[in-house]
Amino acid sequence: MAIALKSTADFLHLKKHNLASLSRLSSGKAFVSTKRFTPMATVTTATTLGLADTFSKLKTQGKVALIPYITAGDPDLSTTTEALKVLDLCGADIIELGVPYSDPLADGPVIQAAATRSLARGTNFNAILSMLKEVVPELSCPIALFTYYNPILKRGVEKFLSTVKDVGIHGLVVPDVPLEETEILRREALKNKIELVLLTTPTTPIDRMKAIVEASEGFVYLVSSIGVTGARASVSDRVQTLIGEIKEATTKPVAVGFGISKPEHVKQVAGWGADGVIVGSAMVKLLGEAESPEDGLKALEIFTKSLKSALA
Amino acid sequence: MACNIKALSLNHQILSGTTVERKMGTASAANVSVVPETVTKTLPASTTLTIKAPQPERLLIKTVDRKEINHGKFGRFGGKYVPETLMSCLGKLEAEFNLVLHDSEFQEELTTALRDYVGRETPLYFAQRLTDHYKNSRGEGPEIYLKREDLSHGGAHKINNAIAQAMIAKRMGRKTIVAATGAGQHGVATAAACAKLSLECTIFMGATDMEKQASNVLLMKLLGAKVESVEGAFKEASSQAIREWVGNLETSYYLTGTVVGPHPCPSMVREFQSVIGKETRRQAMEKWGGKPDVLVACIGSGSNALGLFHEFINDEDVRLIGVEAAGFGLDSGRHSATLARGDVGVYHGAMSYLLQDAEGQILGPHSIGVGLEYPGVGPEVSFLKETGRAEFHSATDQEAIDAYRRLCKLEGIFPALEASHALAFLEKLCPTLANGTKVVVNISGRGDKDSDIVFQYKPHSMT
Numbered sequence: 001m002a003i004a005l006k007s008t009a010d011f012l013h014l015k016k017h018n019l020a021s022l023s024r025l026s027s028g029k030a031f032v033s034t035k036r037f038t039p040m041a042t043v044t045t046a047t048t049l050g051l052a053d054t055f056s057k058l059k060t061q062g063k064v065a066l067i068p069y070i071t072a073g074d075p076d077l078s079t080t081t082e083a084l085k086v087l088d089l090c091g092a093d094i095i096e097l098g099v100p101y102s103d104p105l106a107d108g109p110v111i112q113a114a115a116t117r118s119l120a121r122g123t124n125f126n127a128i129l130s131m132l133k134e135v136v137p138e139l140s141c142p143i144a145l146f147t148y149y150n151p152i153l154k155r156g157v158e159k160f161l162s163t164v165k166d167v168g169i170h171g172l173v174v175p176d177v178p179l180e181e182t183e184i185l186r187r188e189a190l191k192n193k194i195e196l197v198l199l200t201t202p203t204t205p206i207d208r209m210k211a212i213v214e215a216s217e218g219f220v221y222l223v224s225s226i227g228v229t230g231a232r233a234s235v236s237d238r239v240q241t242l243i244g245e246i247k248e249a250t251t252k253p254v255a256v257g258f259g260i261s262k263p264e265h266v267k268q269v270a271g272w273g274a275d276g277v278i279v280g281s282a283m284v285k286l287l288g289e290a291e292s293p294e295d296g297l298k299a300l301e302i303f304t305k306s307l308k309s310a311l312a
Numbered sequence: 313m314a315c316n317i318k319a320l321s322l323n324h325q326i327l328s329g330t331t332v333e334r335k336m337g338t339a340s341a342a343n344v345s346v347v348p349e350t351v352t353k354t355l356p357a358s359t360t361l362t363i364k365a366p367q368p369e370r371l372l373i374k375t376v377d378r379k380e381i382n383h384g385k386f387g388r389f390g391g392k393y394v395p396e397t398l399m400s401c402l403g404k405l406e407a408e409f410n411l412v413l414h415d416s417e418f419q420e421e422l423t424t425a426l427r428d429y430v431g432r433e434t435p436l437y438f439a440q441r442l443t444d445h446y447k448n449s450r451g452e453g454p455e456i457y458l459k460r461e462d463l464s465h466g467g468a469h470k471i472n473n474a475i476a477q478a479m480i481a482k483r484m485g486r487k488t489i490v491a492a493t494g495a496g497q498h499g500v501a502t503a504a505a506c507a508k509l510s511l512e513c514t515i516f517m518g519a520t521d522m523e524k525q526a527s528n529v530l531l532m533k534l535l536g537a538k539v540e541s542v543e544g545a546f547k548e549a550s551s552q553a554i555r556e557w558v559g560n561l562e563t564s565y566y567l568t569g570t571v572v573g574p575h576p577c578p579s580m581v582r583e584f585q586s587v588i589g590k591e592t593r594r595q596a597m598e599k600w601g602g603k604p605d606v607l608v609a610c611i612g613s614g615s616n617a618l619g620l621f622h623e624f625i626n627d628e629d630v631r632l633i634g635v636e637a638a639g640f641g642l643d644s645g646r647h648s649a650t651l652a653r654g655d656v657g658v659y660h661g662a663m664s665y666l667l668q669d670a671e672g673q674i675l676g677p678h679s680i681g682v683g684l685e686y687p688g689v690g691p692e693v694s695f696l697k698e699t700g701r702a703e704f705h706s707a708t709d710q711e712a713i714d715a716y717r718r719l720c721k722l723e724g725i726f727p728a729l730e731a732s733h734a735l736a737f738l739e740k741l742c743p744t745l746a747n748g749t750k751v752v753v754n755i756s757g758r759g760d761k762d763s764d765i766v767f768q769y770k771p772h773s774m775t
Contacts, residue, residue, distance in 0.1 A: 102673040103551050103659070106395040106558070124671050149393055150657045154672030176393050176658070180383075201397040203561060208399070226397055227559035 048142045051171045051195045051218030054093055055253035055275055064311050065093035065276035066266070067255055068283050068304060069146060071114035072097050072131070073123030079293040081135045086297055088139045090304035095139075096173065096278065099128060099147035106148075106175040108230030110281040114288045125151065129167050136168035144171030144197060144218065157184050161192040171195040171218045179212055186215065197221050202238055206245060213250040219276060220246055222256045224269075231261035231281050240272040247273065263310035270311055279307060384575020387698060389691035392574035393658045394554075401561045406576040408484055412476075413583070418483070422476055426587065429508065430471050434460045434588075436595035436752065441722040446738065452747035456738065457604070459592055459620060459754045462727060468757030469588060469616045470501035470569055476584040478505035481565035488512040488564040492553035494521055494546035494612070495683035495730065496528025497757055498569030503537035513537035516553040518545035524682055525761055545676065546685055550660060570613040571690030574661030578690050585619025592752055593623055600750060606631040608741070609754040610733040611704065612648070612683050614690035616756035625701060632702035634693065635737045637679030639709055648677035650689040651697050651704045664691040680709035680765065681730035683757070707736035713769050715739075716759060728757035729765065 049057060058065050068087050072080050080097075087095050100115035100123055107115070136143065145164060152160045152174065164172070172194050177185060179198065189196040195218030200209045203226060213220045224239050225232060239256060246254050255276030256269045266277045286303055290296030384390045384406075392402055412418045426432040437458045447453035461469035481489055489511050493499030499515040506513035515532055519541045522529050532539050542549045557566035568577040571585075596604050607624060609617035611634040624630040639647030647653065654665045659674060667675040667687040677687045696702035707715070715735035719725050727735060734753050745751070759766070 103547065105551055105554055105660070106397075108555070119673065150659060150666075150668065150674070151672035153657050154668060154670070175395050176661075178392055178394065178396060178399055181391060181393060199396045201395075203397055203400045205400060212396070223395075223397060226561055228555045 047168060048140060048170070050193075051094055051142055051144060051197070052253070054142055055219055058093060059253075059275070063093075064270040064274060065253075065255060066091060066304070066308055066311055067094045067096060067257070067276050067278040068092050068307075069096035069098060069257075069278060069280035070283050070287060071100055071111060071118055072128045073100055073118030073121060074114040074284065074288045075117065075290075075293055075296070076121055077123060077127055077131045079287070079296065081131055082293070082297055083287055083300055084135050084139060084143075086301050087304055088141050090301055091308040092141050092304065094141055094171070094276070095143050096146045096280070097128075097132075097143050098280075099125065099145060099151060101148045101151060104148060106228055108228040108281065110231070110285050110288075111229050114284045117288060125155070129163065132164075132167040132169065142170035143168070144173055144195070145169050146173045146175070149174050149177050152185075157188050158191075161185075161188045161194055165192040165194055169194065171197055173197045173199070173221060175199060179208070179215060182215065186217075189217065199223055200242075200246065202226055202236075202242060206249075209246065210249045213246055213252060216252060219253040219255050220250065221278070222246060222254055222274070224256050224258045224260065227258070229258055229281050231285075232259035235260060235265050235268060239269060239274075243273045263306045266307050267310040277307075277311070380579060384579065386578075386692045386695035389656075389662065389664050389694040389698075390575055390578060391658075391663050391691075392661060393663065394574045394661045395558060397558055397561070398574070402574055402576065404484070405480075405580075408480055409576050409580050409583075412480055412483070418479065422479060425475050425479070425508075426472065430465045430475060431463060432472075432587065433591045433595075434463050436460070436592060436599065438599070439723050442719065442738075445718075445722055446742035448743070454606070454742055454745040454747075454749035454751045456742075457596075457599075457750065457752045458723075458725070459588060459752055461588060461616065462725070462731070462755045462758035466497065466501045466504055467760070468497040468501065468728065469585060469619060469754075470498045470757075471504065472587055472619070473569065473581045473584040473615065474498065474501035474505045474567060475508070477565075477567045477580065478502070478509050478511060480580075481511060481567065482509050484565065486511070486563060486565040488514065488560070489567050490514050490516070490553050490556050490560070490564050491567040491569060492516045492546065492549040493528075493569060494518070494549070494685055495681070495728075495757075495761065496521070496525040496532065497683060497728075497761075499532045499537070499539070500528050500535065502567050502569070503532045503535035506537065507535050514540060514556070516540045516542050516549040516556070518542055518547075518549045520545050521549070521682055521685075524765070527761055546682075547674065547676065547687055554660065570615040570686075571618050571692060572613045572660055572662060572664070572686070572688055578662065578692055581615055582618045582622055582690075582692060585615050586622045588616070588619035588754065589621060589623025592620060596750065596752070602750070603627060603630055604752040605629075605749045606633060606741070606745070606751045607754070608633045608635065608734045608737060608751060610634070610681070610684060610730050610756060611636045611651070611689065611693065612679075612681070612730060613686045613688060614693035616731075616754050618690065618692055620752070620754045621696070621702065625696075632696065633737065633741070634696075634702055634704045635733045636704060636706040637677075637681055637684040637709075637712075637733055638706035639678040639680070641708055642706060646678040647706070647708075648679040648684050648686060649706045650677075650687060651693070652706055654687070654689075656694070659688045662688075662691045664694045665689050665697070679733075680712055680769070681728070681733055681762075683728065683730040684733065705737055705740070707733040709769075710771055711736035711739070713766055716762065716766050725755070726759040726763070727755050728759045729762040731756045732759070 100118035197218045198216035199221040201223040253275035257278030261282035286299040287296040491502045571578040637648040654667045659666045712732040716732040
């Protein structure tokens, strides 16, 4: 039975119940135990807020967004389904879902490995779409898809965007399309009311950064370091300066990603003024390298909660 | 100027009173007199042809199209589809490239390196026995000339580009070079150039390729390079080299070996390889007082092909033929024929033809010529296909092996298996050509590295 939970304080105790039942799953299949679940939630088919709106809401509450990233299909799509729910329940404000790709240039070894495992299992885009169709109505937070450009092109930009809109996706991040080449993407994204998030980096000159933030929708993705995705020991304090520069150029929310892997990092980046913090490889590693899907989901839950409390 | 029309290649005439334009055999902005002011040559069929030396300064930049310089586009192909982190670095590279094109000191240094270190100019060799092999019963057939890039230092054309880019890296103050290699030729060339210029060198190579071309791996190590094994083949090695580059932008320089990648990489490699075509034009003029009629080159990603073709792109009467690797056959699913069987997408930073599945995932290619195993192709090559300026065909593993053996027996030359694909196409091409047609085949590299593979080749088996 699919039920959309509204994330208000009333339901916190319900969330705990749900998690206990989830951790007993042996098959990793999409399953909500109705035995322990008293239906106090309102059944609603309302869609969640978009990315920008989510940030606005959080801002009024004085909160910083927690944005986890996981790769679809690693270890398998049913675990991804569960993981999305776990992340949502543990307080993810936005979730980035990676579409596995054969040649992920922007990704380090952890996410590369996740993509390879996922593809080896036969994960394809249609399967991801089916999964999303089922699970998105159950989530209270919006999802942004993270995909490289070639799979989008292969489908056709218009078709791709309308298809993902149909399954309830709110945002899109494409790491290998530079600003110069985003015209078609932006046009189609606007048409389909998908927020196309653009990235700016420590090597981006200020003028270019301004053009990027101007064009970015949803939020501005600030890449924290020069390099590919992957946990790092610490976050460079250059990030603080960069956040400041971006905030001078725009009122759009800024989320920082790449390399952030610990509650300390999250707290630090939030303290520097970021509106959101993106955690990817650390999440992917927990899920993908666990002994079993259940162990992975449990570890994910614990980790996400620790990050969330760092933002409290 | 007196000429006997018979001495000229079929499609050309030189009008009296015209000064024949020549480009120097090396990077054109060089002010080096390699030949005297005027040359009088006696050509076959007792003709004399007087050629005046060209203007000394002929900038490379004039051969590059405006749209290409400004946007890195060849029609709809090309561009810079890379993570934002790389964009500013590419901008700097582009600026540096434009500088060196106009820098006569750089050009002179490059000319000297190409002559004394690389061993240029490479000969344009008339293959008498191969020519006879293709004569029909009436003794008619085309004339086959081989452009001997196999005689370059390192054994392939790769060094033309590697030395020039290593010089650029040094100019930019970079300390480390990062590169990926398939057959190992680009790896060897890069390692050699780095040793010469005292730069650190890391080469990424696919684990399977390292086994197949082990002698090249040893050479790279002896030349002082670190060789990093990457699970997979060339395409994985390329991706890994790019990731390494993204992570070390300030200190390292990514040395592309071929005409793929984000702008300015395809243009840079093409420009530095274009020395092949420039020499060929002059050599053709010296040998038969005209231009080649047909140019044939193998196509992996397109560096040796563009190196030969680019000079002649505006000569509509010169036919350009690229030969891709058909592996086990075009319909076998095991080949590298990107243009024949691929479609357009974005890969490794550029929009171009590529081999992909229905999802847009990049496929792993196969060819017995390891240097041809790349699921993409240079954007400029895609452009030549789309505009119809060049024709593209393919040759299977078996056909390449046969061509290797044929050249060994007929001319005593052992061509790289990659180049053997170009030679293989002669079997189909020559019977269609008029008598006396001048064909130039690019022997992009030497084949000692492949002797084991050829010797042990069994049809329909994995080598």
